[in-house]
Amino acid sequence: MDLFQYDFMLRALVGALVIGLAAPALGIYLVQRRLALIGDGIGHVALTGVGAGLLLNRSPVLVAVIAATLGAIVIELVRSRGRTSGDLALALLFYGGIAGGVMLVGLSDASNASLNAYLFGSLTTTSPADLTTIAVLGVAILVTMLVLRPALFAVCHDEEYARVSGLPVRALNMLIAVTTAVTVTIAMRAVGVLLISALMVVPVATAQQVTRGFRTTMAAAMALGLLAAGGGVLVAATADTAPGASVVLLAIASFLVVALAAAGWRALRRHRTPHPAPATEPPEVVLR
Amino acid sequence: MNAPVIEIAHAAVGYDGRPVLRDVSLTVTAGEVVAVLGANGSGKSTLIRAVLGLVPLTAGSVTLFGSPQRRFRQWRRIGYVPQRLGAGSGVPATVGEVVASGRLARRGVLRPPGRADREAVAAALRAVGLADRAGDPVATLSGGQQQRTLIARALAGEPELLVLDEPTAGVDAASQEAFAGALRGFVAGSGTVLLVAHELGPLRPLISRAVVVHQGGIAHDGPVPEPAGHHAEPDHDHVHPHCDEEPAGLWSM
Numbered sequence: 194m195d196l197f198q199y200d201f202m203l204r205a206l207v208g209a210l211v212i213g214l215a216a217p218a219l220g221i222y223l224v225q226r227r228l229a230l231i232g233d234g235i236g237h238v239a240l241t242g243v244g245a246g247l248l249l250n251r252s253p254v255l256v257a258v259i260a261a262t263l264g265a266i267v268i269e270l271v272r273s274r275g276r277t278s279g280d281l282a283l284a285l286l287f288y289g290g291i292a293g294g295v296m297l298v299g300l301s302d303a304s305n306a307s308l309n310a311y312l313f314g315s316l317t318t319t320s321p322a323d324l325t326t327i328a329v330l331g332v333a334i335l336v337t338m339l340v341l342r343p344a345l346f347a348v349c350h351d352e353e354y355a356r357v358s359g360l361p362v363r364a365l366n367m368l369i370a371v372t373t374a375v376t377v378t379i380a381m382r383a384v385g386v387l388l389i390s391a392l393m394v395v396p397v398a399t400a401q402q403v404t405r406g407f408r409t410t411m412a413a414a415m416a417l418g419l420l421a422a423g424g425g426v427l428v429a430a431t432a433d434t435a436p437g438a439s440v441v442l443l444a445i446a447s448f449l450v451v452a453l454a455a456a457g458w459r460a461l462r463r464h465r466t467p468h469p470a471p472a473t474e475p476p477e478v479v480l481r
Numbered sequence: 482m483n484a485p486v487i488e489i490a491h492a493a494v495g496y497d498g499r500p501v502l503r504d505v506s507l508t509v510t511a512g513e514v515v516a517v518l519g520a521n522g523s524g525k526s527t528l529i530r531a532v533l534g535l536v537p538l539t540a541g542s543v544t545l546f547g548s549p550q551r552r553f554r555q556w557r558r559i560g561y562v563p564q565r566l567g568a569g570s571g572v573p574a575t576v577g578e579v580v581a582s583g584r585l586a587r588r589g590v591l592r593p594p595g596r597a598d599r600e601a602v603a604a605a606l607r608a609v610g611l612a613d614r615a616g617d618p619v620a621t622l623s624g625g626q627q628q629r630t631l632i633a634r635a636l637a638g639e640p641e642l643l644v645l646d647e648p649t650a651g652v653d654a655a656s657q658e659a660f661a662g663a664l665r666g667f668v669a670g671s672g673t674v675l676l677v678a679h680e681l682g683p684l685r686p687l688i689s690r691a692v693v694v695h696q697g698g699i700a701h702d703g704p705v706p707e708p709a710g711h712h713a714e715p716d717h718d719h720v721h722p723h724c725d726e727e728p729a730g731l732w733s734m
Contacts, residue, residue: 227571275714324622343582343590353561354561356584357534358557358582359554359643405616406577407575410572
């Protein structure tokens with residue numbers, strides 16, 4: 194296609210596809226343990242890293258990886274303590290992260306445009322070096338999530354059982370936290386810190402409308418992520434829209450279509466087949 | 482005398498400074514089927530959670546298969562059946578996938594499942610009568626069938642000791658019978674069982690010894706006590722809320 198005769202468009206597409214595949218592979222574990230919005234929080238923290246990088250004239254992405262990883266470790270420690278005050282600690286971290294980022298970017302010589310690039314993504318400015326970073330880290334995330342799937346599934350499904358199974362629960366939890374931080378920072382270039390959580394979570398939400406098992410949900414979510422990322426870049430290139438927003442809106446559109454179709458299909462089946470007698474549970478109380 | 486499997490010596494547990502168990506000592510030897518009985522809030526669930534290291538001891542010690550619990554690493558010898566599957570996540574999982582995670586203690590984190598693993602999962606599903614439901618999402622099962630799934634998960638690891646937390650609470654009669662059958666098979670294979678129960682129901686003939694926990698201490702250790710008063714009426718049905726013993730954190734599972 195002639196749209197992709199330009200190198201920067203090709204790089205944008207490849208970067209988006211890698212992220213589209215890797216983000217849901219990690220996101221499914223976050224959804225499973227009901228931490229769907231954690232990516233958003235870590236994105237906020239990563240922004241402080243971007244600001245610090247711009248201010249210190251260091252690579253913003255590299256400093257963001259460090260900041261996001263530290264933030265993810267703090268969040269994981271708060272989560273594993275399981276205290277109710279934890280959500281206040283998380284709120285402090287999230288809003289401290291984004292406010293720190295905005296302030297540091299303001300103090301540096303960078304323009305508002307570069308803040309926007311990190312907030313909402315700027316795929317078309319992906320350099321060859323950026324693409325290498327995205328590809329290497331993306332493949333590493335993908336391989337880790339696939340190879341460790343049984344163990345990560347066990348930990349996210351029933352953490353106490355995993356502990357009694359002798360699994361290295363703390364190490365696996367840390368791995369998920371650190372992987373989330375890395376995913377957020379590489380995807381920052383594509384969809385931006387404010388939208389990255391969508392690419393981790395929305396394909397999983399779409400897939401589980403129609404799937405029955407964990408493995409099939411993971412495979413379907415990865416396929417949907419790939420489609421949304423590829424399609425989003427295509428839409429952005431043809432209609433000249435923001436790539437990050439296009440990718441996310443496409444993912445949400447497919448969620449709506451699949452959710453409506455699944456609901457319609459269920460209603461149709463209910464209509465056709467007569468209701469089986471509901472399984473009787475034993476009475477909880479004896480009424481005299 | 483058989484080898485001791487669980488040795489609890491002068492154990493004490495407290496949540497936030499509030500004592501739940503005090504000076505509890507109990508030894509379970511290989512081949513025994515021990516039921517821990519007691520009222521809600523007596524500390525019976527805490528007792529088995531302390532055995533498994535899920536709650537820390539404030540005093541005393543727990544020894545598993547001859548090793549101090551802190552240094553115990555042979556978790557494949559233990560199968561744990563929690564009271565119920567957590568609130569359940571949004572992501573669907575099939576019965577087969579949940580039961581397969583029972584093989585991890587034996588297989589390790591990195592090794593992919595092999596034929597022995599698949600056979601053990603199939604055998605465990607047959608033992609609890611759910612072989613035909615392996616591909617169904619767990620969330621579509623009844624409470625009793627979900628409980629049987631958790632028992633199959635523990636059996637799939639081919640453990641020597643089964644630790645069960647109220648396995649029959651709120652479970653329909655068919656599932657209670659299926660469960661008793663699975664446990665009978667496990668005991669016949671010279672397995673050891675420690676289970677917490679509110680009522681024994683069809684498990685009663687299997688129990689070799691009963692321990693009654695009352696106000697954080699052991700009030701009785703010996704044969705299964707006869708039900709008293711209105712508890713002994715055949716149509717008596719217990720009504721009790723399931724309350725968490727720990728405050729559940731917002732981010733906990």
